[in-house]
């Protein structure tokens with residue numbers, strides 16, 4: 001389990017504690033979380049509901065501040081959102097009144113790119129996620145999977161070096177989900193980014209990652225880190241391999257046995 005911060009990490013989370021004030025008490029959402037993520041690494045985070053996955057991601061996104069400890073990106077403390085960190089949520093967060101193309105161009109306009117350059121860049125990423133035929137469609141005309149592909153293209157287009165993804169495929173059916181996992185990995189291997197990807201799905205966590213971080217709840221903390229030394233590209237053959245099965249079982253075991261009640265119930269059965 002590697003949790004010791006180093007100076008070379010793209011992302012360093014150092015002894016982060018996050019508390020929320022409740023009416024008569026303080027709720028500890030994260031306790032002493034330390035984690036390093038290397039440049040171009042793909043890290044997935046799994047854990048039971050309420051273990052602080054989104055809180056950790058929001059801290060890295062600059063949407064929450066740690067109560068103590070540090071979130072460091074490229075050697076600097078995170079002090080708010082920044083263009084080098086793209087965020088993708090479960091709910092697509094597309095502008096409903098803008099077409100796919102305009103949604104993707106939006107961030108480029110904010111970044112000050114000229115119209116021709118915006119157009120060219122949007123085309124590239126529309127093609128990358130296979131939405132060529134829907135470039136002029138409004139979000140309401142897209143399926144859930146297409147909306148999420150549009151959100152991924154939009155995040156990539158502004159060229160962030162880090163992608164923070166909070167259950168981006170959580171609302172999709174199993175087949176679309178698998179297709180998007182393969183597509184995301186294809187994009188990641190071509191474009192390279194440092195990715196933190198939150199999921200509830202252990203198979204998804206193993207399939208995508210270089211490393212799986214398993215969190216535990218009450219207080220939210222890192223419970224285990226599993227290296228995934230499966231080859232890329234991650235094909236169906238990899239997904240069906242005994243090595244994949246072993247890693248999935250290892251991660252599942254970690255998630256299952258730290259969930260209060262579940263392990264106890266298991267032990268007594």
Ligand SMILES: Nc1ncnc2c1ncn2[C@@H]1O[C@H](COP(=O)(O)OP(=O)(O)OP(=O)(O)O)[C@@H](O)[C@H]1O
Nearest residue numbers: 020021027029048049050051052053054055056220
């Ligand atoms: N703004 C807030 N005020 C009070 N409590 C909060 C706040 N945000 C999060 N929490 C609490 O902190 C804990 C961690 O929440 P968080 O959303 O990070 O968990 P999670 O692991 O992402 O959960 P899930 O898998 O269900 O999305 C939860 O118990 C939640 O109720």
